[in-house]
Amino acid sequence: MGQGTAAPAGGLRERARRAIRAEIARVGMELFLRKGFEPTTVEEIAAAAGISRRSFFRYFGSKDEVVLAHLDELAATVTEALAARPADEDPWVSLRRAFDAIVAEAEADRAAGFGLARLLNETEALRGQYAERQKRAWVGAAAPVIAERLPPLAGPGPDIRAEALVAAALGCVAIVADACLAGGPDADFAALLDQAMAAVRPLG
Amino acid sequence: MGQGTAAPAGGLRERARRAIRAEIARVGMELFLRKGFEPTTVEEIAAAAGISRRSFFRYFGSKDEVVLAHLDELAATVTEALAARPADEDPWVSLRRAFDAIVAEAEADRAAGFGLARLLNETEALRGQYAERQKRAWVGAAAPVIAERLPPLAGPGPDIRAEALVAAALGCVAIVADACLAGGPDADFAALLDQAMAAVRPLG
DNA sequence: CCGCGATGTGGCACGCAGTGTCAAGATCGG
């Protein structure tokens, strides 16, 4: 238990498991996008993936998980982009630039990105969980990178400045995403993100 | 349908409904705090409130709703405090000061506040929904107040600056809440909030 | 070659959330 093999593969068995999981996610998302989240039953997903209902729950702890599983890689992308920014750059600017990676990804596969966003938006139960996980994943991944670049904290007690920065930026992203969804597919994500983040912290 | 009576009461019938709803919420929260959220069944809550399982769902759309119902009044408190700030004050400062209302409320009933926080924290499904609702309620209520105090937007397109400000501040609150929960009941909420919000937007 | 344990899978049954439906009871207006 607890292999530890992180990146591509390790156990022969492990790879098969990954493949099955990916297949379930693929066929599941397809059904969700076509029929909606709630109307699609686990039974259907399992059948479409060629497994039993019971086995579905051995790969995903819940139906939600199929949708939510995309987040970790997205967080990794942002963290990577963040680490690549110069260390002496203003952290807020670094955050803004790191988000360009998301923008690029969204532009690359516009249908998928917009479909996912629409799906999240019209499924109350998912929207909150997604936002929460996003926060957790991004704060956990990006805050350490930011923390190194901050001047030492004056007083005693815990230092939550980096987390606050990331959370605030994430709040801006969420608002921009909402605005884009409301404004249709022709909204300029990057420009709105500039507006939002500049409003919060006017760069001196 | 759609009475429209907003504030205290109106229909004779309406008051009874409010009372029953409040009673369900009270007994429900008591059970949640004692047994935890998931182990407590709707059946138990209904029995403790002296109604049938079916009637429970006539007052609350879901079990989650019992916990989540506290948010609207909290949002109202903040909005009120925000509106009371001078119009020429920096919006970020106004936001910070408005949050003092929450701090005061949390201090007043420390057990309830901390219990609720702990409950949310250890129930994955609730945490996300709570945060999402909080965002929605507070942005919806507070952003219009902020928007009036902002200088007119230069370019064309939608103005999301006020929403971004509120969302960013809310991100700070969330981080501080997490830190307080992690640090135990002796953490200084107000001081940490100062630190977080100052890190995001150093007041010039 | 044959057991033998370990792991993965499907089937079954269960508990619980949430919804539709319907019959009975309370309430209010006439």
Added chain:
DNA sequence: CCGATCTTGACACTGCGTGCCACATCGCGG
């Protein structure tokens, strides 16, 4: 007092998530 309306409780049903068990597959040593 009586009918219209609203509320309530009871039953049934779908669907998610889980525990349990029997069966199949695979790698190992006897």
